[in-house]
Amino acid sequence: MDRFAVISDIHGNLHALEAVFARIGKLDVQGIICLGDIVGYGPFPSRCIDLVIKHCTSVIQGNHDEAVINEQCEAGFNGPAKEAVAWTRSVLGPLHLDALSRLKTTDHPHASVMCIHACPVEMITDYVHDARMAALAFDGVDRSICLLGHTHVPMIFEAPRKTLEDGSIVSIEPHELISYVPRNEASVSLDSQKRYICNPGSVGQPRDADPRASFAILDLAANTFTVHREEYDIAAVQLATQNVGLPTILAERLAVGA
Numbered sequence: 001m002d003r004f005a006v007i008s009d010i011h012g013n014l015h016a017l018e019a020v021f022a023r024i025g026k027l028d029v030q031g032i033i034c035l036g037d038i039v040g041y042g043p044f045p046s047r048c049i050d051l052v053i054k055h056c057t058s059v060i061q062g063n064h065d066e067a068v069i070n071e072q073c074e075a076g077f078n079g080p081a082k083e084a085v086a087w088t089r090s091v092l093g094p095l096h097l098d099a100l101s102r103l104k105t106t107d108h109p110h111a112s113v114m115c116i117h118a119c120p121v122e123m124i125t126d127y128v129h130d131a132r133m134a135a136l137a138f139d140g141v142d143r144s145i146c147l148l149g150h151t152h153v154p155m156i157f158e159a160p161r162k163t164l165e166d167g168s169i170v171s172i173e174p175h176e177l178i179s180y181v182p183r184n185e186a187s188v189s190l191d192s193q194k195r196y197i198c199n200p201g202s203v204g205q206p207r208d209a210d211p212r213a214s215f216a217i218l219d220l221a222a223n224t225f226t227v228h229r230e231e232y233d234i235a236a237v238q239l240a241t242q243n244v245g246l247p248t249i250l251a252e253r254l255a256v257g258a
C-alpha cells in the first residue's frame with residue numbers, strides 16, 4: 001500500500017467525520033490511518049468509534065481515548081475537557097469502552113511510516129507545535145515519516161538525515177528544521193533523503209482558525225503529503241453538543257476553528 005488517508009482528533013464530531021470519509025471515498029486510497037482521539041469534546045462518541053473501526057486500517061489511541069477508560073490519565077485536562085471525558089465515559093457501553101482500550105499506542109502501517117498520537121519522545125509537554133519541540137521529537141522517530149496529531153493544527157517538519165558511521169541517527173537542532181504550514185489541497189513534496197513529522201490537523205475540532213474538518217493524503221509513490229479541508233454541518237454538531245449538556249464553549253469553538 002502506498003497511498004493513505006490520515007485522520008486525527010475526531011473528538012466525537014460525527015458530522016465532520018462523515019464528511020471526511022465521503023471525501024476520502026473519492027480519493028482512491030488503499031488505507032485510512034487514524035491517529036487517535038476518536039472521542040472527547042463531542043456529542044457522538046459511540047458512532048465515531050463504530051465508523052473509525054469499520055473504515056480505518058490502522059487506529060492509534062489518543063490521550064482522550066485513554067482518559068475515558070482510565071480516569072488517572074485526565075490529570076492535565078482543563079475543565080471542559082474533563083467534563084466531556086466524564087460524560088463520554090458515562091454514555092459508552094462496555095463494547096465501545098473495550099474497543100478504546102484495545103487501541104495501539106504506536107503503529108507502523110508501512111515500512112517507512114510510524115504513527116503515534118502526540119509525541120514519540122516522553123516530554124513534560126507533548127505538543128509538537130514548533131521547531132524546538134519537533135527537534136526533540138525527532139529523537140524518537142524510527143522511520144522516515146512520523147505521522148502524529150494532538151495539536152489539531154496541520155503542520156510538516158522536515159529534518160536532514162544525519163547519521164554516524166555506524167548508521168545511528170544524530171539529534172537535530174531546531175535551526176536545521178524546515179516547517180511547512182500545508183494549505184488546502186496544495187501538495188507538499190517529501191524528499192526521500194530527508195525525515196518528516198507530518199500532522200494532518202483535526203477532523204472534529206480544528207484549532208488553526210479554519211473551522212473546516214482537516215485530514216491528509218500521504219502518497220508514498222508520489223512522495224507527497226496533501227492536507228484537505230472539508231466543510232460540514234457545524235450548526236448541527238453545535239446543537240447536539242448543547243442538547244446532551246456538554247459545556248457551551250465546546251460548541252462555540254467549532255465555528256471559529258479554535
Ligand code: ZN
Pocket residue numbers: 009011037062064150152
Ligand atoms: Zn485531540
